[in-house]
Structure formats: C-alpha cells, structure tokens
Amino acid sequence: xxxxxxxxxxxxxxxxxxxxxxxxxxxxxxxxxxxxxxxxxxxxxxxxxxxxxxxxxxxxxxxxxxxxxxxxxxxxxxxxxxxxxxxxxxxxxxxxxxxxxxxxxxxxxxxxxxxxxxxxxxxxxxxxxxxxxxxxxxxxxxxxxxxxxxxxxxxxxxxxxxxxxxxxxxxxxxxxxxxxxxxxxxxxxxxxxxxxxxxxxxxxxxxxxxxxxxxxxxxxxxxxxxxxxxxx
Numbered sequence: 001x002x003x004x005x006x007x008x009x010x011x012x013x014x015x016x017x018x019x020x021x022x023x024x025x026x027x028x029x030x031x032x033x034x035x036x037x038x039x040x041x042x043x044x045x046x047x048x049x050x051x052x053x054x055x056x057x058x059x060x061x062x063x064x065x066x067x068x069x070x071x072x073x074x075x076x077x078x079x080x081x082x083x084x085x086x087x088x089x090x091x092x093x094x095x096x097x098x099x100x101x102x103x104x105x106x107x108x109x110x111x112x113x114x115x116x117x118x119x120x121x122x123x124x125x126x127x128x129x130x131x132x133x134x135x136x137x138x139x140x141x142x143x144x145x146x147x148x149x150x151x152x153x154x155x156x157x158x159x160x161x162x163x164x165x166x167x168x169x170x171x172x173x174x175x176x177x178x179x180x181x182x183x184x185x186x187x188x189x190x191x192x193x194x195x196x197x198x199x200x201x202x203x204x205x206x207x208x209x210x211x212x213x214x215x216x217x218x219x220x221x222x223x224x225x226x227x228x229x230x231x232x
Contacts, residue, residue: 022065022066022067023065023066024063024064024065024066025063025064025066025231025232026061026062026063026064026231026232027061027062027064027185027229027230027231027232028059028060028061028062028229028230029058029059029060029061029062029076029078029189029227029228029229029230030057030058030059030060030227030228030229031057031058031059031189031225031226031227031228032055032056032057032058032225032226033055033056033057033058033080033081033082033223033224033225034053034055034223034224034225034226035053035054035055035056035082035083035084035221035222035223035224036050036051036052036053036054036084036085036222036223037050037051037083037084037107037199037219037220037221037222038051038195038219038220038221038222039217039218039219039220040217040218040219041217041219042217048086048088048105049086050084050085050086050105050107050219051084051086052084052085052086052087053084053085054083054084054085054106056080056081056082056083056108056223057080057081058078058079058080058081058113058225058227059078059079060076060077060078060079060113061076061077062074062075062076062077062229063075063076064119064231069121069124070120070121071118071119071120071121072118072119072121072127073116073117073118073119074115074116074117074119074129075114075115075116075117076113076114076115076116076117077112077113077114078112078113078114078115079110079111079112079113080110080111080112080113080135080223080225081108081109081110081111082109082111082221082223083106083107083108083109084106084107084219085104085105085106085107086104086105087102087103087104088101088102088103088104089101089102089103097150097151098150099148099149099150100148100149100150101146101147101148101149102146102147103144103145103146103147104144104145104146105142105143105144106142106143106144107140107141107142107163108139108140108141108142108143109137109139109140109167109199109221110137110138110139110140111135111136111137111138111171112135112136112138113133113134113135113136113171113193114133114134114135114136115131115132115133115175115193116131116132116133117129117130117131117175117177118130118131119179124181125180125181125182125183126178126179126180126181127178127179127181128177128178129175129176129177129178129179129189129191130174130175130176130177131174131175132172132173132174132175133172133173133174133175133193134170134171134172135170135171135172135173135221136169136170136171137164137167137168137169137170137171139164140162140163140164140166140167141160141161141162141163141164142160142161142163143158143159143160143161144158144159144160144161145157145158146158165203165205166200166201166202166203166214167199167200167201168197168198168199168200168201170197171195171197171199171221172195172196172197173193173194173195173196173197173220173221174193174194174196175191175192175193175194176191176192176194177189177190177191177192177225178190178191181231185230185231185232186228186229186230186231187228187229187230187231188226188227188228189225189226189227189228189229190224190225190226190227191224191225191227192222192223192224192225193221193222193223193225194222195220195221195222195223196220197220198216198217198218198219198220199217199219199220199221200216200217200218200219201216202214202215202216
C-alpha cells in the first residue's frame with residue numbers, strides 16, 4: 001500500500017511539473033472568409049458549379065497551449081459564415097420571341113467550427129499550423145436573384161429558400177496555415193480549410209401538394225481565412 005501511495009504521489013508531482021512547464025494563452029480572433037463550394041450540382045441534365053467565391057467572416061476565441069519554444073496546440077471555437085455562388089447568363093428563343101437572362105445563386109452556410117491546430121514555430125514570430133476541424137451547421141439558405149429581358153423590357157426577381165433540410169448538420173476537414181506573431185500579443189494568420197464532408201444531403205420537399213425528392217450532391221466547403229487576434 002505504501003509503495004502504491006508513493007507511486008501515485010510521484011505521478012501527481014510529475015503531472016503538476018509538466019503542466020507548470022506549459023505556457024497557456026487565451027484570446028479572441030476574427031477575420032474575413034473567402035469561401036467557395038467545390039464540386040458540381042447536376043439537375044435536369046444541367047451542370048451547375050458553385051465555384052464563384054463569396055466573402056464571409058469568422059469570429060471567436062482560441063487557447064494556445066505551448067509545450068516548448070517550438071511546439072504548441074491551439075483549439076478554437078469560431079462562428080463562421082461561408083458558402084458559394086453560381087452565376088448564369090444567356091439568351092433563348094421560344095416561339096419567335098428572344099429573351100436574355102442573368103441569374104445569381106448564393107448558398108450561405110453558417111457554422112460553429114471547432115479547429116484543433118498543431119503549431120510549429122520556425123522562429124519566435126512565425127508559426128506553421130495544421131490540424132482537423134469539425135463544424136456544426138446552424139443555418140443554411142440559398143438566395144437567388146435574376147433578370148429577364150424581352151422586347152426591351154426587363155423584369156427582376158429574387159427569392160430566399162431555407163436549405164437546412166438539404167444540408168448536413170456536420171462538416172469536417174483539414175486546415176493548414178501560418179501565423180505571424182508580434183511581441184505585443186497581436187498576430188495575423190492565414191489558413192485554408194479543405195472540407196472533406198459533403199455539404200448536401202438527400203431530402204424531400206413538397207411544392208403545391210407534390211413531393212419532390214432531391215438528391216445529395218457531391219459538393220464540399222473550401223475556405224481561405226485571414227485572421228487577426230490577440231494573446232493574453
């Protein structure tokens with residue numbers, strides 16, 4: 001019993017010493033997202049690419065747990081607005097009438113993202129980072145705007161559709177990036193989040209009493225994040 005007690009006391013002393021050697025800093029971070037959706041939507045024989053970029057934002061907090069001068073782990077909790085955009089234009093002739101159209105569709109996706117980055121400090125002011133993230137979708141909608149011009153008359157139309165039922169609630173992927181750290185606690189970071197999970201899922205909607213089955217599309221998130229933050 002005495003030997004077990006001494007062993008436990010030794011483990012506690014070692015753990016306390018190891019934790020004391022770690023440097024832990026906390027702080028806020030925020031920035032801009034340059035987002036797009038990678039992949040294609042195929043509908044009625046037509047292929048739509050949501051490959052046009054759109055601007056969003058992210059804001060949240062982080063903790064940097066530094067084990068030594070070179071290595072650290074940085075978990076984060078971020079609210080992130082991302083998505084993708086598609087643009088189409090052209091003209092058609094029906095029954096002798098020619099009309100021109102322009103349309104834009106934005107898929108706005110709101111997530112609570114939890115990245116866990118492993119960091120390596122090349123020099124005290126410059127760190128490279130990589131690690132996984134998981135995201136929880138809290139809002140998903142598609143906004144469409146378009147114009148139709150015929151015989152010199154232009155009509156505009158816009159609509160917003162809730163896409164929560166057609167969006168997977170969980171997203172995950174890998175982030176890679178770098179940060180430049182100042183002596184006063186401020187830092188600037190850049191990161192690319194490469195989504196590995198499909199955004200879309202199969203769902204059924206009812207329009208005017210008729211049920212339509214929508215398939216899951218092979219589309220994934222891709223986001224460039226530019227951040228500023230402060231370490232306390």
